[in-house]
Structure formats: C-alpha cells, structure tokens
Amino acid sequence: VDFEQDALNHSMAEALPFLDFVGNLSAAAHKSGLRIQVDTTAQGVGMHYAELVARGADSLMPMSQTYFGLNVSKDREMVARYKNAIPVSKLHVGLSASMNASGAAHCKHGDNGWTAESLRNWLQWIGEQGVSRVDVFQCWGWEYIQEFVFDELAAWLQSPVAASARQEVVAAPVPPARLSGSVSDAVIAGARHNNDDRAQLVQ
Numbered sequence: 429v430d431f432e433q434d435a436l437n438h439s440m441a442e443a444l445p446f447l448d449f450v451g452n453l454s455a456a457a458h459k460s461g462l463r464i465q466v467d468t469t470a471q472g473v474g475m476h477y478a479e480l481v482a483r484g485a486d487s488l489m490p491m492s493q494t495y496f497g498l499n500v501s502k503d504r505e506m507v508a509r510y511k512n513a514i515p516v517s518k519l520h521v522g523l524s525a526s527m528n529a530s531g532a533a534h535c536k537h538g539d540n541g542w543t544a545e546s547l548r549n550w551l552q553w554i555g556e557q558g559v560s561r562v563d564v565f566q567c568w569g570w571e572y573i574q575e576f577v578f579d580e581l582a583a584w585l586q587s588p589v590a591a592s593a594r595q596e597v598v599a600a601p602v603p604p605a606r607l608s609g610s611v612s613d614a615v616i617a618g619a620r621h622n623n624d625d626r627a628q629l630v631q
Contacts, residue, residue, distance in 0.1 A: 431469065
C-alpha cells in the first residue's frame with residue numbers, strides 16, 4: 429500500500445478511516461497467506477507507525493525520508509523513529525537508487541547524493557541497527573542505475589550484518605514479479621539488464 433499525504437496536520441478522526449482500511453485489508457490478505465506492506469510518508473496519517481502495525485501491517489517502509497544520501501544524519505533519525513515505534517523486523521528501509529547521467533535527466537531526484545562509499549557505510553549502519561530489508565526505488569529503468577548500487581547491495585546482502593534474516597532487494601512499485609533464487613552477484617547482475625521496474629530479488 430503506497431500511502432502519500434501532503435497534509436502535515438490531521439485529526440485522529442481523519443486517520444481512522446485509513447487505519448481501519450489497513451486493518452481490514454491485512455485481515456483479508458492474511459487469510460490467503462499474503463502479506464501487507466505500507467509505504468509511508470513522514471507526515472500526516474502515514475506517521476501512525478505503531479497503529480498501522482497493530483492493525484495488521486506486516487511491514488512498513490519510509491519512502492523519501494531515507495531515500496537520499498544528501499543528509500544521512502536525518503536518514504538515521506528517521507530509522508530511529510521507526511525503531512522506537514515498531515519491531516525492527518517489520519522495518520524496510522527505502523533507498524532511491526543513484527542514476528547515471530542518462531537516467532538522471534529523466535528523474536527529478538537526480539543522482540540522490542549517494543556514492544559507493546556513503547552507500548556502503550549507510551547499509552552497514554542500518555544492518556547494525558537490525559534492519560535486514562531494503563526496498564529500492566528507481567524512477568526510470570534498471571539499466572540507468574549506477575553500477576556501484578548493485579555492487580554495494582550485493583555485498584551487503586551477503587555480509588554478516590544482513591545474514592540473520594531473509595534478505596530482499598525490492599524495486600517499487602509493488603506488486604512485483606518474483607525471481608526465486610539465492611542472492612548472489614549473478615542474481616544482482618541479472619537485474620542490471622531487466623527493464624521491468626517490478627522486479628524483485630529474494631533469497
């Protein structure tokens with residue numbers, strides 16, 4: 429569920445319809461063996477993290493709050509806010525993949541501020557916080573993503589800090605097409621040439 433709201437202020441009465449919707453949807457999905465993830469904003473109804481999980485959401489993902497490498501201190505604050513509200517096992521961290529020059533020309537977010545080193549450090553840090561899932565947003569196509577993004581994700585997925593739980597690299601939007609197999613350099617490499625922005629890699 430991709431929920432985006434511009435309003436900074438709202439009443440609980442305004443939040444309840446969406447919270448109830450997530451509860452009803454989760455209950456129906458769970459009966460069929462499905463999981464519900466809510467991709468949330470940093471404002472408005474999407475900030476009811478604990479309530480969303482209490483109503484049955486299996487995982488939450490902060491979107492633009494952690495996408496960019498322009499202000500990693502703020503990214504860390506957002507991860508801490510989520511960790512204080514929900515079990516870390518239910519937290520997926522959003523990452524906006526850095527684009528090459530051709531892709532950046534089509535994307536308002538450009539290269540997103542990540543370098544190989546800063547992304548490596550970021551992934552290491554979120555792993556140390558107990559995060560084992562990263563959802564990758566790319567705005568134009570896999571072939572426009574800079575190579576270091578795949579390299580750093582592949583290395584992180586196989587690192588000790590990410591090995592305690594099932595790892596995923598998920599490209600928004602959902603629902604994704606699923607590619608089964610172990611997360612390896614070969615699997616990551618396959619995504620480099622996959623233009624389907626619904627691709628999902630699962631270990």
